[in-house]
Amino acid sequence: MSKIKYIVDNDVFLAAVSDGHDNHKTARAWLDKAKQQGWGIAVETYLATVRLLMNPTAMKDKVMDAGAAIAAVDLELAGKHPGRIVFAKTKPNRTILTKAQGHRQIMDFWLVQIAREAGCKLVTNDGGTLGNWPADTIRPIKD
Numbered sequence: 001m002s003k004i005k006y007i008v009d010n011d012v013f014l015a016a017v018s019d020g021h022d023n024h025k026t027a028r029a030w031l032d033k034a035k036q037q038g039w040g041i042a043v044e045t046y047l048a049t050v051r052l053l054m055n056p057t058a059m060k061d062k063v064m065d066a067g068a069a070i071a072a073v074d075l076e077l078a079g080k081h082p083g084r085i086v087f088a089k090t091k092p093n094r095t096i097l098t099k100a101q102g103h104r105q106i107m108d109f110w111l112v113q114i115a116r117e118a119g120c121k122l123v124t125n126d127g128g129t130l131g132n133w134p135a136d137t138i139r140p141i142k143d
Contacts, residue, residue, distance in 0.1 A: 009124035030140035040084035
């Protein structure tokens with residue numbers, strides 16, 4: 001199995017999967033181009049995407065049931081350049097997580113740890129994560 005170059009955060013992955021998302025076209029284009037370089041998502045991103053695809057507030061009139069949401073994520077992970085589901089190798093690193101400035105950053109900083117363990121970059125649009133971890137992250141969608 002080849003090495004992955006990118007772990008994709010939920011903000012980018014959901015946008016690529018959901019054609020109704022505001023950033024769909026740019027996320028889709030970025031992911032399609034990046035797939036051949038090796039990519040994956042953390043198991044947490046897999047579950048977050050399924051959860052959001054089932055959420056009526058997030059999806060409005062395109063809400064999916066569990067089976068359809070899982071199938072959408074699995075379909076994205078399949079194909080000519082399949083994505084991998086990446087699991088953490090160690091317990092959460094206190095040094096990384098204590099840099100969080102609020103509850104919303106904990107999961108993003110955890111994904112930084114997972115990307116480091118995998119030897120790749122976290123792909124995110126989250127400004128706080130990008131600002132705190134510039135050596136570990138890239139932003140695929142420019143404003």
